[in-house]
Amino acid sequence: xxxxxxxxxxxxxxxxxxxxxxxxxxxxxxxxxxxxxxxxxxxxxxxxxxxxxxxxxxxxxxxxxxxxxxxxxxxxxxxxxxxxxxxxxxxxxxxxxxxxxxxxxxxxxxxxxxxxxxxxxxxxxxxxx
Amino acid sequence: xxxxxxxxxxxxxxxxxxxxxxxxxxxxxxxxxxxxxxxxxxxxxxxxxxxxxxxxxxxxxxxxxxxxxxxxxxxxxxxxxxxxxxxxxxxxxxxxxxxxxxxxxxxxxxxxxxxxxxxxxxxxxxxxxxxxxxxxxxxxxxxxxxxxxxxxxxxxxxxxxxxxxxxxxxxxxxxxxxxxxxxxxxxxxxxxxxxxxxxxxxxxxxxxxxxxxxxxxxxxxxxxxxxxxxxxxxxxxx
Numbered sequence: 001x002x003x004x005x006x007x008x009x010x011x012x013x014x015x016x017x018x019x020x021x022x023x024x025x026x027x028x029x030x031x032x033x034x035x036x037x038x039x040x041x042x043x044x045x046x047x048x049x050x051x052x053x054x055x056x057x058x059x060x061x062x063x064x065x066x067x068x069x070x071x072x073x074x075x076x077x078x079x080x081x082x083x084x085x086x087x088x089x090x091x092x093x094x095x096x097x098x099x100x101x102x103x104x105x106x107x108x109x110x111x112x113x114x115x116x117x118x119x120x121x122x123x124x125x126x127x128x129x
Numbered sequence: 130x131x132x133x134x135x136x137x138x139x140x141x142x143x144x145x146x147x148x149x150x151x152x153x154x155x156x157x158x159x160x161x162x163x164x165x166x167x168x169x170x171x172x173x174x175x176x177x178x179x180x181x182x183x184x185x186x187x188x189x190x191x192x193x194x195x196x197x198x199x200x201x202x203x204x205x206x207x208x209x210x211x212x213x214x215x216x217x218x219x220x221x222x223x224x225x226x227x228x229x230x231x232x233x234x235x236x237x238x239x240x241x242x243x244x245x246x247x248x249x250x251x252x253x254x255x256x257x258x259x260x261x262x263x264x265x266x267x268x269x270x271x272x273x274x275x276x277x278x279x280x281x282x283x284x285x286x287x288x289x290x291x292x293x294x295x296x297x298x299x300x301x302x303x304x305x306x307x308x309x310x311x312x313x314x315x316x317x318x319x320x321x322x323x324x325x326x327x328x329x330x331x332x333x334x335x336x337x338x339x340x341x342x343x344x345x346x347x348x349x350x351x352x353x354x355x356x357x358x359x360x361x362x363x364x365x366x367x
Contacts, residue, residue, distance in 0.1 A: 021245070027179075027181055029178055029181055030174070033168070037167070039185065075166070092184050094185070
């Protein structure tokens with residue numbers, strides 16, 4: 001399993017909330033299905049994410065943790081599903097913005113993302129219309 | 130062994146030519162491919178939930194998706210069925226509102242996702258995407274207006290006939306024997322939900338249509354036998 005669930009430092013959370021969108025989910029949501037490539041990475045700010053495999057909850061993820069980014073960027077299906085519980089708040093890490101950041105070494109977020117997601121694609125993957 | 134996924138590029142999409150990005154030149158289309166995330170969804174899986182915030186746009190490459198709203202009474206109403214080439218989630222994304230409906234897979238589907246940041250950027254830089262999206266939104270609005278008018282002006286029988294004509298247009302496959310096979314599977318409750326009537330009424334009306342020689346059924350598959358009569362029953366305005 002390429003993706004890992006990593007803890008995010010409080011000082012990095014502030015930076016991320018300024019650059020990325022923060023969303024609150026109104027309903028229990030299957031954010032990632034087992035064997036799906038995550039649509040976005042997330043940093044959990046409040047609430048709970050259940051890690052589901054074969055229909056059973058294997059792990060409870062609590063804030064502040066990041067997940068999904070490496071699998072998303074490398075187009076690798078997740079071994080597990082991620083179910084975000086109602087009223088949970090996340091920082092949403094969209095693919096295009098991450099690709100932009102990883103494609104610009106001068107970006108103040110570049111080092112942060114490379115530390116947080118060591119299995120992310122190299123900068124050559126960045127693409128802009 | 131690590132799983133891998135074979136993501137189809139936009140150039141090879143089975144719905145090539147029907148989507149909002151399909152008019153792009155090869156270069157920009159390759160960039161769409163690089164930014165999208167493609168997944169295969171099984172029947173029953175949910176694309177997005179009513180009440181949740183949107184964070185991108187979904188393009189249907191293959192399969193059928195039902196878009197439905199749940200009322201305060203818990204009753205589900207199907208508002209739209211989306212198929213290959215359609216987009217999902219665009220209305221909520223651009224109106225900056227939470228999803229007003231839930232999108233659920235009806236038949237196994239392949240769906241591509243593009244995040245909000247990319248979509249907004251692409252719309253500024255590629256006018257064709259914006260124009261195609263405007264065209265889709267306009268058609269959606271037209272269909273919604275027609276449906277709204279039908280609900281108040283037409284009988285359940287006329288609305289059901291109209292629905293079958295829509296299915297004929299979107300999912301009709303002409304068989305060698307001249308029958309039109311409808312390549313969509315909906316149960317009576319789902320049909321009742323779209324038409325806006327009771328389950329029992331649908332059963333009665335379908336039976337009437339069969340007796341009139343308008344359609345027939347083999348298992349779950351419906352065939353249209355007499356399109357002209359169906360047109361007459363639908364009482365469409367031209």
